[in-house]
Amino acid sequence: MLSKKTKYGLKALAYLASQENKQPRQISEIAEHENISQKFLESILLTLRKTGFLGSKKGKGGGYYLIKEPSEISMATVMRVLEGPIAMIACVSLNFYEKCDDCPDEKACSVNRLMLKVRDSNLDIYRNNTLADLI
Amino acid sequence: MLSKKTKYGLKALAYLASQENKQPRQISEIAEHENISQKFLESILLTLRKTGFLGSKKGKGGGYYLIKEPSEISMATVMRVLEGPIAMIACVSLNFYEKCDDCPDEKACSVNRLMLKVRDSNLDIYRNNTLADLI
DNA sequence: AATTACCCTATCGATTTAATAGGGTTTACA
DNA sequence: TGTAAACCCTATTAAATCGATAGGGTAATT
Numbered sequence: 001m002l003s004k005k006t007k008y009g010l011k012a013l014a015y016l017a018s019q020e021n022k023q024p025r026q027i028s029e030i031a032e033h034e035n036i037s038q039k040f041l042e043s044i045l046l047t048l049r050k051t052g053f054l055g056s057k058k059g060k061g062g063g064y065y066l067i068k069e070p071s072e073i074s075m076a077t078v079m080r081v082l083e084g085p086i087a088m089i090a091c092v093s094l095n096f097y098e099k100c101d102d103c104p105d106e107k108a109c110s111v112n113r114l115m116l117k118v119r120d121s122n123l124d125i126y127r128n129n130t131l132a133d134l135i
Numbered sequence: 136m137l138s139k140k141t142k143y144g145l146k147a148l149a150y151l152a153s154q155e156n157k158q159p160r161q162i163s164e165i166a167e168h169e170n171i172s173q174k175f176l177e178s179i180l181l182t183l184r185k186t187g188f189l190g191s192k193k194g195k196g197g198g199y200y201l202i203k204e205p206s207e208i209s210m211a212t213v214m215r216v217l218e219g220p221i222a223m224i225a226c227v228s229l230n231f232y233e234k235c236d237d238c239p240d241e242k243a244c245s246v247n248r249l250m251l252k253v254r255d256s257n258l259d260i261y262r263n264n265t266l267a268d269l270i
Numbered sequence: 271a272a273t274t275a276c277c278c279t280a281t282c283g284a285t286t287t288a289a290t291a292g293g294g295t296t297t298a299c300a
Numbered sequence: 301t302g303t304a305a306a307c308c309c310t311a312t313t314a315a316a317t318c319g320a321t322a323g324g325g326t327a328a329t330t
Contacts, residue, residue: 288314
């Protein structure tokens with residue numbers, strides 16, 4: 001299941017991308033508009049700033065704003081930062097690969113094969129959708 | 136992430152499907168062959184029996200066996216029983232639909248749109264793969 | 271009658287999740 | 301220059317879930 005962290009993060013990014021001008025938007029404004037706990041959203045936006053998606057401005061009139069164009073923000077990178085691995089199991093993950101303890105031979109594993117198909121198709125979607133496609 | 140319950144359940148089904156004859160296979164045999172905790176596997180096989188995938192035979196020479204042909208067992212139904220919803224968020228789920236608390240209008244929701252694409256593609260994979268395709 | 275093997279319930283430690291609390295620090299602006 | 305606005309950061313917590321274990325009960329075969 002998609003975590004609320006990811007859900008809220010995506011909504012916040014979409015909200016920022018839908019703004020006409022690029023003025024900073026306050027946490028409180030985003031939280032209210034998207035019905036998100038303000039404190040929780042605060043930590044999510046912090047993550048998105050540290051990972052290079054958002055910039056921030058302190059003090060009066062401050063807030064968060066997008067650093068890149070929405071069309072240049074791939075859902076694959078956003079999902080990896082907020083949700084973690086795109087693959088459903090580590091043995092088919094590109095960025096978070098890990099071997100299964102119980103599996104002597106991945107190539108002969110039925111679960112591996114099925115989940116590889118799922119990962120491929122999901123990766124395809126995430127790579128071919130940008131923030132601009134969400135709004 | 137895929138739960139170990141689902142992973143083990145799929146492996147057990149695949150193991151049973153790969154057998155030449157249809158004699159019952161003991162829990163201990165499956166557990167050993169697939170490197171699964173026997174007690175944990177026991178509860179999983181019980182679930183699969185109650186949901187109509189497996190039959191069981193008690194007493195000496197007993198065990199579990201497939202009720203249907205592997206080619207008639209869709210991954211979609213298996214996944215729903217073991218893992219739960221195929222959708223990553225309830226508001227795009229066919230079998231486990233729920234409205235989001237925070238979302239006033241699903242049709243206008245960016246997360247909803249993205250996750251709908253993901254669900255469609257995953258559903259497509261699960262519906263078009265049977266147990267026979269795993270072995 | 272004894273053994274085999276499935277059946278069922280309860281419990282538990284570890285981890286994760288979502289949220290809350292409580293402040294600290296920086297900046298803009300009057 | 302001081303004060304309020306708004307981001308920054310750490311710690312804590314309640315609840316849920318997961319994976320596994322324990323301990324026995326029941327049915328069927330030989």
